[in-house]
Amino acid sequence: MPNSSGQSTKFVSNSANCFTCQWRERSQWSTLNQDDLNVLNGHRKDADVKPGQILFRQGDPCDGVYCVASGTIAIRKMDEHGNSVLVRLRHAGQTIGYRDFFGGPSMTNSAEALVESRVCFVDRKAVAALLERNPALGLQFLQRIAKDLQDAEETILQTTTLPIRTRLAHLLLTLKERYGRVDETGTITIQLPLARQDIAAILGTRPETIARTIRGLDNEGVARFSGRTVVVENLDRLLDEIETDHMA
Amino acid sequence: MPNSSGQSTKFVSNSANCFTCQWRERSQWSTLNQDDLNVLNGHRKDADVKPGQILFRQGDPCDGVYCVASGTIAIRKMDEHGNSVLVRLRHAGQTIGYRDFFGGPSMTNSAEALVESRVCFVDRKAVAALLERNPALGLQFLQRIAKDLQDAEETILQTTTLPIRTRLAHLLLTLKERYGRVDETGTITIQLPLARQDIAAILGTRPETIARTIRGLDNEGVARFSGRTVVVENLDRLLDEIETDHMA
DNA sequence: CGGGGGTTTGAGTCCGTTCAAAATACGTGG
DNA sequence: CCACGTATTTTGAACGGACTCAAACCCCCG
Numbered sequence: 001m002p003n004s005s006g007q008s009t010k011f012v013s014n015s016a017n018c019f020t021c022q023w024r025e026r027s028q029w030s031t032l033n034q035d036d037l038n039v040l041n042g043h044r045k046d047a048d049v050k051p052g053q054i055l056f057r058q059g060d061p062c063d064g065v066y067c068v069a070s071g072t073i074a075i076r077k078m079d080e081h082g083n084s085v086l087v088r089l090r091h092a093g094q095t096i097g098y099r100d101f102f103g104g105p106s107m108t109n110s111a112e113a114l115v116e117s118r119v120c121f122v123d124r125k126a127v128a129a130l131l132e133r134n135p136a137l138g139l140q141f142l143q144r145i146a147k148d149l150q151d152a153e154e155t156i157l158q159t160t161t162l163p164i165r166t167r168l169a170h171l172l173l174t175l176k177e178r179y180g181r182v183d184e185t186g187t188i189t190i191q192l193p194l195a196r197q198d199i200a201a202i203l204g205t206r207p208e209t210i211a212r213t214i215r216g217l218d219n220e221g222v223a224r225f226s227g228r229t230v231v232v233e234n235l236d237r238l239l240d241e242i243e244t245d246h247m248a
Numbered sequence: 249m250p251n252s253s254g255q256s257t258k259f260v261s262n263s264a265n266c267f268t269c270q271w272r273e274r275s276q277w278s279t280l281n282q283d284d285l286n287v288l289n290g291h292r293k294d295a296d297v298k299p300g301q302i303l304f305r306q307g308d309p310c311d312g313v314y315c316v317a318s319g320t321i322a323i324r325k326m327d328e329h330g331n332s333v334l335v336r337l338r339h340a341g342q343t344i345g346y347r348d349f350f351g352g353p354s355m356t357n358s359a360e361a362l363v364e365s366r367v368c369f370v371d372r373k374a375v376a377a378l379l380e381r382n383p384a385l386g387l388q389f390l391q392r393i394a395k396d397l398q399d400a401e402e403t404i405l406q407t408t409t410l411p412i413r414t415r416l417a418h419l420l421l422t423l424k425e426r427y428g429r430v431d432e433t434g435t436i437t438i439q440l441p442l443a444r445q446d447i448a449a450i451l452g453t454r455p456e457t458i459a460r461t462i463r464g465l466d467n468e469g470v471a472r473f474s475g476r477t478v479v480v481e482n483l484d485r486l487l488d489e490i491e492t493d494h495m496a
Numbered sequence: 497c498g499g500g501g502g503t504t505t506g507a508g509t510c511c512g513t514t515c516a517a518a519a520t521a522c523g524t525g526g
Numbered sequence: 527c528c529a530c531g532t533a534t535t536t537t538g539a540a541c542g543g544a545c546t547c548a549a550a551c552c553c554c555c556g
Contacts, residue, residue, distance in 0.1 A: 077401055083409035087401050102387075103394030109401070138386060139350075145393050146351030152400035153325055153335050153357070159407055160452025161331035163511075196535060204408025209512060211536050227521085411543075444503060457544060459504050475553095 008056045011045035011121040016069055018044060018120075023093030027067070028140035036134055043126030048118055055096070055111035055119060062107055064124040066096040071117020072193040076201070077109040086201035088151065089114075089193075091178055098141050099148065101127060115193050159204050165213050167203045169241035172223065172230065188235060192228040217241075256304045259293035259369040264317055266292060266368075271341030275315070276388035284382055291374030296366055303344070303359035303367060310355055312372040314344040319365020320441040324449070325357040334449035336399065337362075337441075339426055346389050347396065349375060362441050407452050413461050415451045417489035420471065420478065436483060440476040465489075 018041040024030060032040060046069065049055065055066055058078060066073075070092045078084035087109055090096050100107050101124070113119075131138050158167055172190065180190045194202070200210045214225050222238055224231040232238055266289040272278060280288060294317065297303065303314055306326060314321075318340045326332035335357055338344050348355050349372070361367075379386050406415055420438065428438045442450070448458045465471050470486055472479040480486055 077405050079405055079409065081409075083405065085405050085408050087404060099394050099397055102390050103398060108398055135383060138390065142350050142386065142390050142393065145390065145397060146347050149347055149393060149397045149400060150351060150356055152397060152404060156335060156400060156403055156407065156452070157325050157327055157331065157333050159404065160333050161327065161329075204404075206513065207535070208514085208537085212512090215536085454545065455503070456505085456546085460544090463504085 069118040315368040317366040436480040
């Protein structure tokens with residue numbers, strides 16, 4: 001059933017450069033020395049991907065790993081009935097596909113650009129060679145997968161216990177870290193990289209519910225929404241949404 | 249808020265033995281040679297844990313990893329409001345706590361015996377020493393965490409898309425693998441290691457809902473429940489529950 | 497026999513869904 | 527730059543699955 005239509009992105013360009021990549025120090029590649037970097041950079045291809053474009057599909061063979069140079073990528077998982085969720089977001093500087101690189105023969109989910117992005121692809125053999133040369137790299141991946149698992153368990157807990165409004169507040173708070181800007185008065189402006197239906201897919205609900213929930217937050221002045229721009233004037237109001245749980 | 253009451257299990261006994269452990273070949277320790285096994289066995293303690301007894305709590309420092317010699321252990325995660333879910337089950341032959349061993353300083357969830365069990369504990373330093381001696385061990389852990397992450401994502405997908413009845417059917421199917429017995433007529437009998445409230449905690453719902461859902465399956469003859477014994481006479485009936493989705 | 501935790505059942509409510517339609521945003525070509 | 531077609535978002539009304547609260551039941555154990 002997977003890999004039903006369309007084609008995955010072809011990585012042919014070579015305009016990026018690992019040596020000058022601003023994200024390298026914060027990525028798992030930070031452990032690589034100059035020689036290693038030469039290997040990495042030599043086996044790297046990149047591509048410019050447009051919103052909606054697919055990097056790879058669930059079920060595709062795992063040919064290597066992907067690095068996000070800029071933009072935002074959605075990782076989706078679907079079942080045999082066509083149900084799907086947006087499992088996680090990957091941002092500039094993050095790597096994609098390493099779980100399946102170690103875990104299984106094929107991709108267990110698909111990757112799609114949400115906004116115009118630039119992505120690098122590193123061939124399977126190159127990754128294997130680097131792991132051989134530099135054992136610390138494996139530990140880096142290990143720690144990242146461990147973190148991903150923590151996040152996934154956090155998501156499980158939240159989706160089964162918290163109402164959608166609270167989960168949306170959580171999402172806004174995490175998006176704030178990466179896409180938010182604070183002005184002198186303390187007002188926060190977030191440029192969402194997500195369409196409404198993608199917000200729905202992250203929270204595991206329907207677009208209609210998201211529209212209503214957003215309207216609710218907007219009406220009550222917790223956050224002002226217009227298109228993909230969110231303005232939060234009073235951060236405490238938003239924090240209250242996740243504190244109180246609106247249970248007790 | 250975590251680690252609120254009671255005390256974790258003390259591991260003092262030394263009645264188990266890694267060399268004769270029947271699960272070793274199927275575990276990540278299968279890569280260890282005789283010398284390595286000596287290290288492992290020398291730094292191992294074990295304990296007999298009763299139903300409801302706690303191995304460790306969320307927030308505890310991560311002092312090492314745990315091996316289930318027999319029985320079933322529940323891994324639970326809770327948030328600051330007291331909400332909790334049963335994130336996964338660990339059975340005889342499986343290891344516990346390796347995610348936090350690599351990922352973070354402290355335990356991100358707690359472990360509790362569901363039935364009378366025997367569990368080994370391996371000291372943090374011993375695990376580190378073994379990883380040093382045998383790099384393949386790290387890869388083994390890597391693959392297991394990757395698998396755990398796959399399972400977690402599968403759970404996320406199911407909890408957000410499937411109704412509880414279908415999820416219960418899924419759960420029964422997986423429990424069948426480990427706790428099921430098939431007689432000559434093809435009838436399957438499953439001895440659940442779980443109380444009703446734990447089934448609820450796995451599916452992310454309330455005990456009342458589980459009681460009603462079980463009653464539904466029972467009434468319709470999909471599976472007969474009495475206490476912790478489940479009898480499935482026609483496996484196809486159960487499989488239909490997850491096939492059709494009862495959507496289209 | 498009398499707790500006491502776990503399970504079941506019942507009735508009412510609510511949150512989120514479904515289906516359908518209107519409104520808005522977006523991209524493309526004239 | 528505007529007009530048009532398409533996709534996304536919003537709104538409405540009705541429905542339904544799971545939750546809440548509460549009581550009864552059960553079973554195991556002392």
